[in-house]
Amino acid sequence: MQPDLTKEILELVRFTSTNLPPDIEKRLRAAKEEEEPGSAAEGAMDTILKNVDMARENSTPICQDTGTPIFYVHYPEGWSTRKLRKQIQAGVVGATQKSYLRPNSVNTISGKNTGDNTGDEHYPTIHFEEVDEDQPLTIELMLKGGGCENVGAQYKLPDNRLGAGRDLEGVRKVVLDAVNDAQGKGCAPGALGVSIGGDRGSSFLASKETLFRQLDDKNDDPELAALEERITEEANQLDIGPMGFGGKTTVLGTKIKGLHRLPASYFVSVSYMCWAYRRRKMVVQDGEVTYS
Ligand code: SF4
DSSP states (O other): OOOOHHHHHHHHHHHHHHHHOHHHHHHHHHHHHSOOSSSSHHHHHHHHHHHHHHHHHHHHOOOOOEEEEEEEEEEEOOOOHHHHHHHHHHHHHHHHHSSOOOOOBBBBBTOOBOSOOOSSSSSSSEEEEEEOTOOOOOEEEEEEEEHHTTTTEEEEBBBBBTTTOHHHHHHHHHOOOOOOOTTTTTTSSEEEEEEEEHHHHHHHHHHHHGGGGGGOOOOOOOHHHHHHHHHHHHHTOOOOOOOSSSSSSSEEEEEEEEOOOOTOOOOEEEEEOOOOOOEEEEEEEEEEEOOO
């Protein structure tokens, strides 16, 4: 019989909301060292890092905006996705009651907040993907802040305003345009999830999925790996800096994915993830649950 994982999912939400992943924290600490001593940028990084420490110590949310819960469930054959969905929804409600999540789900038509992060079939967002039967059940969670979501952008190439054609040079131009437009909004320093191609919907979806990658990993595609490095480097020369105070770190990293597309379309989607880069996962294997 399928186990009830509601409590374990609640723990995944708590862990994600209160404990920043090591790769992000490491990069934030390095960014603080790069800023001028005594500068506003260094001060902003200091406040961010104190926040990160306090949240972990006290098991309280890293940021008051606990974001949109986005789950990716990779399940081997035999698991009921209907039951998993109910357990995830119950875990989210339980985490809201314990204040690991802020009540964030608002009915857009009535303006009413449901009060417990219940919503429609898209809130919380849950994606299911069946994996080989020898793979463990893995549930990934991202808590995506509203401020950084607001500065995400989608471009349709060619873009004459920016002189961006349908090639990787065009992609570079529009991604940097999105960073420049955001300025400090979206709580820099953050990370860029970029998708090239697809349709409008699949493009935005893939741009978010790239944000599950580790900050220090390398793209398998050498052309995209070079573009990721170049965009990060050039974004950090824009002098937007932590929280928009100016400084050396605007972007912690860039992750890019290419999708197939119709000849008629060439979309570039940019999902911006703020410094409160909350993503964690739980793995269920042989009755044991592990978190990372
Ligand atoms: S964008 Fe991120 S850091 Fe800024 S308020 Fe929202 S969740 Fe917090």
